[in-house]
Amino acid sequence: MKRYPIRRLKKHRRVLSITGWLMAGWLLMAGNLAWGQPASVSGTLGAVGSDTMAGLVLRWGEALKARFPDINLQFQASGSASAPTALVAGTTRLGPMSRPMTETERQQFIVRYGYPPLELRVARDALVVVVHRHNPIDTLTLQQVDAIFSTSLACGAPQAIRRWSTLTSTTDWPYGRIALHGRNLASGTHGLFQARALCDGGFRLDISEHPGSSAVVAAVGESFNAMGYAGYNHLTPMVRALRLVDEHGDAVAPDERSIQQGNYPLSRDLYLYVNLPPNESLPSVEQAFLALIFSEEGQQIVRAAGFVPLPKHLRDAQRQHP
Amino acid sequence: MTPPRLPFSRQPLRHVQDRLATGLITAGGIGVLLAILAISVFLIWETLPLLAIGDTFSLAKLSPLAWGTLKAALAAMLFATPIALGAAMYSALFMSARLRSRLKPTLELMEAVPGVVIGFIAGLLLAPWVERHLASTLMMIIWLPLSAALAGYLWYRTAASVRQRLPLSWAGLWFVPWLAGMAVLAMWLAPIIEQHWLGGDLRRLLDQRYGLDYATRNALIVGIAMGFAVIPSIYSLAEDALADVPPTLMEGAQALGASRWQALWKVALPTAGPGVFSAVMIGAGRAVGETMIVLMASGNTALFSASPFEGLRSLSASIAIELPEASPGGMTYHLLILAALALFIFTFMVNTLAEIVRQHLRRRYQRLGSTL
Missing domain, CATH: 3.40.190.10 (Periplasmic binding protein-like II)
Structure with a gap:
């Protein structure tokens, strides 16, 4: 819905020239405001973690794929305990967990990377x-x-x-x-x-x-x-x-x-742990994923999966994070 | 005189094929043996840390599970052994050959029903039904064997003309409607008996008078479900052992004036005894190792209780539930591996014993065959 106008504009770029560029830029900015990422996204989205949240993460992934068909989804739901292990080993950047990380798990991550993982509450x-x-x-x-x-x-x-x-x-x-x-x-x-x-x-x-x-x-x-x-x-x-x-x-x-x-x-809260180095930004796929989670649509998906959406203030506070 | 050995290229193709096949089969056999050895070495290696600590904690954790395994196996064997051995004796010695040729493969086909399916039916359909109709179920468990004896007595007392219509060798067919009728009778009578003599609710009576707790998923359910799964293997092996008793022995006994019943008890059973025993052992081995039925029908409560109405937790079910989420190297992981080792040793011993006894029997038959 948001990308079609851009494509059509790009096709007629030569004709529309400056007007086109302006409009494209404006749309990109609008897209940025609503979604927080560039309008065209591709790549592989991987997550390892909680089986309680498996259905939820999968629904989010499918909603994202419906918007950006070039995305590959790779989810592995083998229990919350598998998320810290995979994050430390570097096999994934996203670790959904149905409980907060224990202090030892957090320390292992810090020892390996030198900074703590970003902790996001994504649903109740x-x-x-x-x-x-x-x-x-x-x-x-x-x-x-x-x-x-x-x-x-x-x-x-x-x-x-x-x-x-x-x-x-x-x-x-x-x-x-x-x-x-x-x-x-x-x-x-x-x-x-x-x-x-x-x-x-x-x-x-x-x-x-x-x-x-x-x-x-x-x-x-x-x-x-x-x-x-x-x-x-x-x-x-x-x-x-x-x-x-x-x-x-x-x-x-x-x-x-x-x-x-x-x-x-x-x-209780359901968490998503992200391996995000300080002063760096995430790849566009993961950015789009996080933006989706904290959007109105993402929280509707939470409700559809049988969980409870976050209260609005918590959602707004975390949206600024990534 | 053996023919002179030809060089490899000149040997006929048949010989080459023979030697190739022999080699492959030998290699396969050795491979299987090595795999079994590797499994035991792995299990022992992984339990070494626990044994090195040498604490009693793991023992205390495992003993309710070992008890649960034995309780489940015992319940299943109590249910399965009489039915399977009775069926084996009847079909090996009394049943008409035509009926037998159809019934035996059908019963053996039951072995192909996956444990998950039996467990699913037991846990989701049988367990709630038995909970609601506890009196009827107990009544049937007592009444159906008695009614079988009653059928035998009535058949014995009937006139010869009726007896010819319902021959003993076809009893497998006419006995089924009788049992079904008796089951319906028990179902109909049980609520009345419960109302008049058991104070209206058997479960409340059990609870108040005897302090017996009733769990939905309990040893009774496991016994029925796993017994159902074990019956085909016991039946099949015991039937083979009984049917292989040299016919000359049975004929000799009957020629000397023994009735068929006497020939069964005095000749066939003592001769085939080891085979019947090994059939029961193989059944027990399967009952001990069976996972999904116990997992789904038992409630998985690690209790030390002998009550048939309380739940249990077996070694194999614990491994199935806990292992996927136990982190490798942790305490739970080593405990589970220890459980696996115990299970492995147990089934290995039971199966080996059964196999040794069976080999014995085979040799005895060969001796009997050669002397007669």
Whole structure:
């Protein structure tokens, strides 16, 4: 849409001469303002990192390719832990991660290159605690979540909660023990839930571990007395996400607004790490990619992928960066 | 007298082909052996750091997984062995040849069903169904074997004219509708029994009276699903062993007045015993190594529990889940490699034992064949 006028103008350059050049220059500037990159872009866009963000990064890449067909996309989604390794090894300049880099990972990067990686927040996500859709329970405090899922009670709950009768006043249903479902040890979701909901305590042993968030949600949706945790973008009508009580004592539902504002206690940021030497600018493909991410269209893609767009001030602040 | 050896260029083409083929096959065999050796060397090499630390941490981490593996295999064998061996005995010694020639390949075809598919069906369809119909399922597990015995008794008591219509050698066909009918009966009766004698809800009863927890994905589900996967291999090998019992032995026993049942128990089974044993061992080896079914049907909870209604976590499933995200050289990585080593040793031993026993049997048959 933006490049056709330029091409046509270029074709008739001789005829239009000065007027053409002026208009082309003006369009380029307009393009620069809206997109932050020259209007014609080609090259290879590579990224290595989080599998949570795989769908999102791919959608961004496809949107970019729809605009600039000369771009080659190369994405490798093998877990957040693979991003720092690939960045340090120099096999990629972009590393999407569903958690912030640890201090050791950052140090490794600095030792190799002499400057820290550029850290960008590109979207918001949240962990939700889900129960069967007919379950009468509505709200939990974080201490209760800890008492249900952990053995260590690191968040200060007086005792572990094992049975539904401890939680709900209805003695009729659900009954018996709470059947717990969660993610496997290696996933970022598992680690984040451990850090934020269990106060770095230890998980119970009898939590069923599933190889994906969708599997957790499906298992909870099938079972009346089940409870589980999963990524916000995996919610289905089979389950209901519980409201959690924040530090002010208000019960906050995990909806788009509360996650965007960061009020929901288990909301998190999704990151993109960029290998950008100081006082240098990125190749045009990566510049176009970053510009797309922080544009209105890019944030609509975030919503389409099931995550939550960034709040406007954060987006504007980071747009200046690259 | 061997003919004089010709120079290579003068040998007939057939000889050259023979020697080429022999060489290739030998090389292939040696290659496979080397690969197995290389795998074990790699596994041992990678676990050396752990063994060098010599801590008990890894042992404490691995023992629930080893228990889970054994529990899953045990559940599967409990489900599969009676069915597979019963089927093997019947089809080797009683079934009509025409029916057998069709049924045996069909059953062996079941072996080709991928574990992922069985695990998928078990985890997503069977597990929720059993959870909702727990009483019916337990009732069927108890009632179907009993109803089989009942069918045998009724058949024995019926008039000879009916017995000729329903011959024993075709029982494989008329027995299926009987079982289906009995399954429907159990399904129909179970809610009534649950309502009147079990307080309306079996799961609540189990929970309140016996403190038994019921997990959706549990050892019962794994046993049924993996048993289904193991049945064809046990059946096929046991059937071969039984069918290869020299017919002269069976005929001799029957000529001396033994009934078919006596001939089976006193002659065929003792003779083919090692073969049947090795069939069961091979089945156990597969049950121990099976990954996807346990992964998808077990819930992957690393528990030390003997309850059939609680989940488990096996060595192979742990490796499948955790290895892709374990960073090479880390603690988790070495633990997983140790798990792989344990699994490798276990299946290797089971399979070797089964193979040795089978070789024994083959030699015994050859001796029997030559003396008779």
